[in-house]
Amino acid sequence: MSFARLGAAMCLAASLAAPAFAQSQIDDPECVAPANPGGGFDLTCRVAQTGLDPHVDAPIQVNFMPGGIGAVAYNLFNTTRTDDGSAIVAFSTGSLLNIVTGKYGAFTEKDVRWVATAGADFGAVVVRADSEYQTLAELMTDFSADPASVVVGAGGSVGSQDWMKGALLLREAGASPMDMRYVAFDGGGDAIAALLGGSIEVYTGDVGEMVPHMESGQMRLLAVMSPERLEAPFADIPTAIEEGFDVEWTIMRGFYMGGDVSDADYQKWVDAFEAAYATEAFAQVQKERGLLPLNMAGEELQTSVEQRVQTLREIATEAGLIQ
Known part of the structure; x- marks a missing residue:
């Protein structure tokens, strides 16, 4: 075999051996942790930052937005950043409870788009x-x-x-x-x-x-x-x-986006998470962060959130937190 053919064969073999990931094209991807560094929201964003790295075309930046245990961020993404297709915001079951008990103001679970989960805590x-x-x-x-x-x-x-x-x-x-x-x-x-x-x-x-x-x-x-x-x-x-x-x-940990984000921008994030879920690398990131696999994205998560909110509403009523 000639050196040229040998080189071509080696290149082909290398390309076949290398993992091929379809990357979502997201401009300046950002994960907002709606609290100070070091807590659960920080952890949630780190899962996205590390676990999605092979599946988005630019590094995900983590930014912090403390205030009201998520209320400041929830209000911002329901007012001025409702159509921001570059940013996801960390949430947990606690966030859903805050929505139920009115701590996030008049906005409900139906005012944002629920993107994907990071895992269970x-x-x-x-x-x-x-x-x-x-x-x-x-x-x-x-x-x-x-x-x-x-x-x-x-x-x-x-x-x-x-x-x-x-x-x-x-x-x-x-x-x-x-x-x-x-x-x-x-x-x-x-x-x-x-x-x-x-x-x-x-x-x-x-x-x-x-x-x-x-x-x-x-x-x-x-x-x-x-x-x-x-x-x-x-x-x-x-x-x-x-x-x-x-x-x-x-505790469910995951991410939401503004309610006016386009279907195309929303789907880019959903696709990236679904691609990550299929890899052992993402499961390892979950394990390292103390999370168990709970992998849902898109409509599946949207439905699950609505069901969980209903359950939490029942519990909060029993506890006397709401009438």
Whole structure:
């Protein structure tokens, strides 16, 4: 074989071996994390930034827009950025709860376009490494005897999903959620800082947020609020259910866009996520961020969000958060 033919054959073989990704053409792609750095919204955007990298033609920039646990961003993308085809905004089940309870104003779940999910996360009961609480049962004993003796904090106001986690714990302990000493922070990063600084004793956060902190040894997870025990690095942490307490909180993490985004721009993001879902690389990104696969995009997610909002509306009504 001639050198020319050999070279051509090698090039062909290399092209066949290389992974081929269809890339969505999105100008200046952006993911907005509607809180300060370090919390769950930050984590969600990092999944998009890393997991979609092979599937979009430009790097995704992560920008932060704190305020009202997502309210500032939700209002902005329902007013001045309703047709911005370059930006997606991180949301969680907590965001849907805030919509239900009116914390995002008059806008509803029908005013934006739900794009795709980043994965599933779960509630976690977190204390400092030097906390007196070694088990969830010890904490629940204090909640039962004197709820106000324990200072709980998280990245959300009363009625938020992080507050709901604490409220569910108190209810299971036989106490009233309204007796909880709860401190609200604007994002998980601020709440973690408060926990480490001693301002609060218990953080009702999310499992995914804990991944970067697992090796530091500064915090300890008493329990996860998942239906079943999770895989590594959380395999040794019991569920609240295992510990004898019927408390579970599953968190959907994902992204939305303004309601006036064109079908073409919306579909570019949907296509990128669906392409990513089909790869092992995206599953690895989810695992590294402490998320379990929950892969939905486009109309499937739109339908799921509407169903979840209805369920949350029922729960919020039972809790007296809405009439």
